[in-house]
Amino acid sequence: MAIKNIVFDLGNVLLPIAPQATADMLEELMGMPYANLIEQPDDMLAKFETGRINYIVFFNYLSRISNHIVHINELIPAWNKMLQPLPLQVIFDLEEIASRYNCYLLSNTNEIHLQWFDKHLTSNQLYDLWYNHLFKKCYYSHLIKLRKPDHETYHWVMSDASIHASETLYLDDLSVNVEAAAFCGLNARQYLIGSRNMLSTINEAVEHIK
Numbered sequence: 001m002a003i004k005n006i007v008f009d010l011g012n013v014l015l016p017i018a019p020q021a022t023a024d025m026l027e028e029l030m031g032m033p034y035a036n037l038i039e040q041p042d043d044m045l046a047k048f049e050t051g052r053i054n055y056i057v058f059f060n061y062l063s064r065i066s067n068h069i070v071h072i073n074e075l076i077p078a079w080n081k082m083l084q085p086l087p088l089q090v091i092f093d094l095e096e097i098a099s100r101y102n103c104y105l106l107s108n109t110n111e112i113h114l115q116w117f118d119k120h121l122t123s124n125q126l127y128d129l130w131y132n133h134l135f136k137k138c139y140y141s142h143l144i145k146l147r148k149p150d151h152e153t154y155h156w157v158m159s160d161a162s163i164h165a166s167e168t169l170y171l172d173d174l175s176v177n178v179e180a181a182a183f184c185g186l187n188a189r190q191y192l193i194g195s196r197n198m199l200s201t202i203n204e205a206v207e208h209i210k
Contacts, residue, residue: 149180
């Protein structure tokens with residue numbers, strides 16, 4: 001079947017991110033390895049990303065486990081340190097893609113990162129374009145209470161968007177998310193921003209699927 005829809009991941013597919021920048025800043029602030037922060041037995045990061053706890057609970061938790069005295073107003077800039085400006089070329093490419101396909105966004109993200117991103121869009125006069133012209137709908141994990149690579153996430157999004165997996169191309173930078181999407185029937189491809197031209201990647205994928 002012909003591809004009618006494209007579902008994009010956000011981080012490292014459309015928006016450049018540098019997770020190590022956040023890791024380094026948090027380690028310095030808290031005096032502990034970053035791995036210890038994200039691999040806690042009560043999985044606070046998963047709860048934060050799926051909206052089961054809000055940012056105050058999450059950052060208070062980081063303050064409690066920190067080896068140093070650290071406050072929320074210090075943690076939030078560190079948490080956002082990984083987020084990089086949206087390249088204009090991405091917008092140009094999305095305008096071309098959105099003229100041919102129904103575009104959707106599916107991102108594992110939290111309320112603090114989304115606040116930064118929406119402010120970034122607004123300050124660059126891209127908010128209306130992003131939400132009302134480029135994408136039919138944007139799905140953020142903390143708002144839909146689901147996250148990748150859980151299979152339920154992909155099925156829920158397809159149902160909500162009323163799209164068929166066989167008619168949909170999915171792009172993500174993480175292989176685990178690509179594999180899960182493929183298991184759910186989507187035409188899934190791994191793509192990393194800057195690795196190659198996005199338009200060429202999509203055109204080749206669509207041609208191969210035919």
